[in-house]
Amino acid sequence: QARPLLVMLHGRSSSPDSMANKSIANALDDLGSRAPVVVFANGGDHSYYHDRSDGRWGSYILDEVIPAAIRKYDVDPRRIAIGGFSMGGFGALDLARFRRFCVVGGHSAAMWRTGGEKPQGAFDDAEDFDQNDVIEAAAKNPRLYGNARVWSDVGTEDPFRSADEELARRLAGERFTLWRGEHDISYIEKHADEVLGFYADALERCEPRLAPAAAD
Numbered sequence: 356q357a358r359p360l361l362v363m364l365h366g367r368s369s370s371p372d373s374m375a376n377k378s379i380a381n382a383l384d385d386l387g388s389r390a391p392v393v394v395f396a397n398g399g400d401h402s403y404y405h406d407r408s409d410g411r412w413g414s415y416i417l418d419e420v421i422p423a424a425i426r427k428y429d430v431d432p433r434r435i436a437i438g439g440f441s442m443g444g445f446g447a448l449d450l451a452r453f454r455r456f457c458v459v460g461g462h463s464a465a466m467w468r469t470g471g472e473k474p475q476g477a478f479d480d481a482e483d484f485d486q487n488d489v490i491e492a493a494a495k496n497p498r499l500y501g502n503a504r505v506w507s508d509v510g511t512e513d514p515f516r517s518a519d520e521e522l523a524r525r526l527a528g529e530r531f532t533l534w535r536g537e538h539d540i541s542y543i544e545k546h547a548d549e550v551l552g553f554y555a556d557a558l559e560r561c562e563p564r565l566a567p568a569a570a571d
Contacts, residue, residue, distance in 0.1 A: 356431070357429055357430055357431040358390075358391060358392050358428075358430055358431065359391040359392070359430060359431055359434035359435065359436065359457070359558035359559075359561070360391055360392050360393075360394065360421070360424055360425065360428070360430040360431070360432075360434070360435045360436070361391040361392070361393045361394070361435075361436045361437075361438065361458075361554050361558070362393075362394050362396055362416065362420065362421060362424070362435070362436070362437045362438075362447075363379075363393055363394070363395050363396070363437075363438055363439055363440075363443065364396055364398055364404055364416075364437070364438070364439030364440070364442070364443025364444075364446045364447055365395065365396075365397075365398060365439065365440065365442070365443050366439075366440045366441030366442045366443055366465075366540065367400065367401050367403075367441060367442040367465070368400055368401065369442075369540075370397065371395035371396065371397050372395075373440075373540055374395045374439075374440065374443070375395045376540070376544060378543075378544035378545075378547040379393070379544075379547050379551065381547070382547040382548045382550070382551040382552070383551060385548065386551060386552070386555050389555045389559065390551070390555060391430075391436065391554060391555060391558055392424070392428045392430050394420065394424045394428075396416055396420045398412060398416075398442065398443065398446060399412070401442065401476045401477060402442075402446075403442050403445055403446055403449075403465075403477050403478070403487070404416060404439075404442070404443070404445070404446025404447075404449065404450060405446070405449055405450075405483075405486075405487045407478070407479050407483055408479050413446075413449070413450055413453070416437075416446070416450055417450060417453065417454055421435065433457075433561070434457050434558050434561045435456055435457060436456055436457055436458035436459070436460065436554050436557065436558055437450060437451055437456050437458075437459055437460070438458070438459065438460030438461065438462065438506075438550075438554065439460070439461070439462065439464075440462045440463055440540065440543050441462075441463050441464070441465050441515075441538065442465050442477075443462075444460075444461035444462050444463060444464025444465060444466075444507070445461070445464050445465045445466060445489065447459055447460060447461055447464075448461045448464055448466075448489050448507075448522070449487050449489050451499075451500050451503065452489070452492060452499060452500075455500075455501055455502075455503065456500075456503050457503060457504065457557065457558055457561035457562075458503060458504045458505075458506070458553075458554055458557040458558060458561070459500050459503050459504075459505045459506075460505070460506045460507065460550070460553070460554065461506075461507040461508075461519070461522075462507070462508055462509075462542075462543050462550060463508070463509050463510060463513055463515060463519075463538050463542055463543065464507060464509070464515060464519055464522075465477075465515055466489065466490060466515055466518035466519055466521075466522055467484075467490075467518060468490055468518050468521060470484040470485070470488075472518075489522065490518065490521060490522050490525065493522055493525040493526050494525050497525060497526055497527040498527050499526060500526070502562065504528075504530070504557040504560075504561075505526060505528065505529040505530065506529070506530045506531075506532070506550075506553050506557075507519060507522065507523055507529060507530075507531050507532070508531070508532040508533070508534055508546070508550075509533060509534075510533075510534055510535065510536030510537050510538060510542050511533060511534070511535050511536065512535075512536065512537045512538075513536065513537060513538040513542075514538055515538065516533075519531075520533075530553075532549075534546060
């Protein structure tokens with residue numbers, strides 16, 4: 356049976372190398388044959404993984420990265436997960452609105468309840484924020500991600516904790532975890548075994564008919 360695919364998105368002012376760290380590698384080694392193929396996508400400095408004036412960042416992930424990974428690694432196109440840290444957590448939760456995934460994960464996801472909270476550079480303008488307002492989209496549709504298994508986690512001292520908790524309240528069936536920690540990459544490194552274990556378990560149980568390879 357072909358292995359599943361996990362697309363991981365890095366945080367702001369960072370690179371794919373920040374996610375491809377020793378903790379993640381060790382967690383994948385521990386999973387053995389259950390480990391998914393992991394692709395670490397490049398989101399630039401502050402793209403937040405959505406189509407905007409300086410590039411079609413979201414389309415790049417959905418229309419280029421994922422199809423290329425399916426071809427190169429011969430993975431099961433019906434069993435795909437997407438997740439990320441900080442900016443990447445936002446990107447994963449935002450992109451999963453436009454394509455059905457088996458599994459969606461946001462780790463210390465950078466979330467804002469209003470456009471006034473957003474930092475400079477995260478969005479082009481107010482209209483761009485409104486088009487990518489994940490919390491508002493969840494408020495309108497608690498089944499935003501269909502039958503995908505959704506996991507989010509955040510640290511007790513993370514500045515995004517409140518917004519992440521609000522998103523979790525609005526989504527139906529989301530698994531939310533609060534761990535001790537702040538907003539830095541060491542947070543996810545400490546919990547690499549739990550996070551990668553979740554993806555592996557969820558991908559094993561994925562119902563392919565509920566997660567079509569093509570965008571909805």
